[in-house]
Amino acid sequence: MKFYAAQIQAIAEALQNIFREGAYADKEIARVLKADKRRGSQDRAFIAEHTYGIVRYYRLYTHLAGGEPQSKSDWWRLIGIHLLASGYTLPEWREFAGLDAETLGAQLAEAREQRVLRESIPDWMDAVGTEQLGEAWPATIAALNDQAPVVLRVNRLQADPDRVTRELAKDGIKVKPLAEDALIVTERKNLFRTHAFRNGLFEVQDYSSQQAAPALQVEPGQLVIDACAGAGGKSLHLAALMENKGRLLSMDIHGWKLDELKRRARRNGVTNLETRPITTTKIIKRLTGKADRVLLDVPCTGLGVLRRNPDAKWKLSPETIDRVVAEQDGILSSYSRMVRPEGKLVYATCSILPRENSERVDHFLNSEEGKDWVLEESKSFLPQRDGYDGFFVSRLLRTR
Template identity: 70%
Template structure:
């Protein structure tokens, strides 16, 4: 076990106070705290990040064990962190902040919580109810448990510049262990700062979860085609599509946020992508002008993000039923409108990083039954589950237009 230092606990407490008190995003807040003290080594930084995420992941459970009240003061956050560290097997120092713990009482509350799924897996009651209604008790229970584990780190080799085998060798020389998990995917088995490596700066790989890596190949692109990534975001899947197209043909990446497309341009340069053009969606005219132009269309639509709770554990405290209702409506509007960009004989992939059927199978079924879905047929669909494949929850489907 690592030795505990007050400065580390203080940093974790500061991050948690802002995540829950100021509604900050966990990844950004952790990055801010880590950057605040340049003297910290890699082990110190890893400890702070790991245990901040650990508390966020189990926030409701830890609050219950502490007595149920919401942490407000610095001392409250220290107590919550202390309970988390005890659960991880640490022996707490005799510091003032940890001095009045009754470990027998804490253990009793912990055992009590184990019998209640929403407490055990530390999730809001309303979200636990939605999950059970959508997936059924047995599947939801196993899925939720897997979503509450720490996420693995996966890479996708950029085949425009290297092969997975070559990449594994380059990373090994930097002390980073990997093992193959798919055609171009590697699982990181020994962690270091991947973004500081020469391999990353040279564009040899992107950090991308295994499940997310399945979207681009499912689209069955070929060099020379016109391919549209219509909800591109910062473009991880666009970069994958460019590699599968061997930089041949036309790849158009669209998004409503121009700043994300600007980030994609930087990533494309690093990756050696030359067939990409970006277009911000500033009005419905952008979509209308592309009507009937695409051989292939990728719709990785906005969603609840429930499939990626392992890497974004704070999302479960930011979600609401209203948000899910709004995003489901948005998904329907996107597949109805954007599908018109596909030419006859073309194909479309509809994908989400959710595990809820109402965002996945039900959306595809509703589209096929609607006037917009006339002439479309479903070729393939699959829901990736963390307890089955071992990675993020993700849905991918492929439809073909007559």
């Protein structure tokens, strides 16, 4: 397994921007990969894989290195530690001097006795996870360090699972049925360059996330609101479930995300979707009592998707949770007013914390705003148990 200095330099550059400048890992890796058009697919894969690997285990590696990197040589040494721990043989470069597999193996074994080092998480996160999930926490955080599977959602407006399977096979991509409209990718390649993707036959969407739209129990012809739509993965799913019939209103406080949704909707063949930025509270008030269904995929800590966004471990704080919980309560209290009597609402998050999930639903139901609501269904998804992202979905019925 050979690698080259240019690859290591690219990883070091990405890591410095992630940890020193606060860049998001996915965007920074994409930037670095685009910076040199000469890089082939193997170079790109190596850089992305090992940048993510070091971000995921940053605390463990900095512990083994004796502290956080300060200089270029420090970053290269950190990368060397990761590569050695990953089974690579290091070349005799100056930056890797003093690193050997036997010594590192002993240091790793000792460090991994401590969960915060083994799973590479902040002390406060370990305390919160223990308090919130109890005995389930060790297995949960371990699973959140595994590589996430790639799951596709077939777009029923354009295709069925058999057609998507055949079309992807033409591009050398293998998938197998998971459930209903979900396919799991068994051989990874660039999905976004395929004809199937460009023609809107599928979207990349984790299986847990795919549970939110069906939970809303939409029907063709209804007025359905996705009130925290973002870039709209769940809006697109709702449109397919509505068979492009009725009115689907996708809303968000970030207009640029809705612009991306409109592009995705065109590719998916969605015709019943309208986007509306939430610029003032009047936008919500005008829709009071109008919607048959409302989806609230609310802002959260994202602790259920750490496998995909490992840098979140270093960007979150206890104060983040406090702020997010207050925002969740505000959204539930305000946006629920858009649902008509006998209408339904789904509250969903990509968090694993009961404090963001079931406790928020209970708080709402026990409030003045929730007095006319009842809980119909609630389910938490945990990666070690269900195999996919941590997620929470609950459905509430407005009785009057």
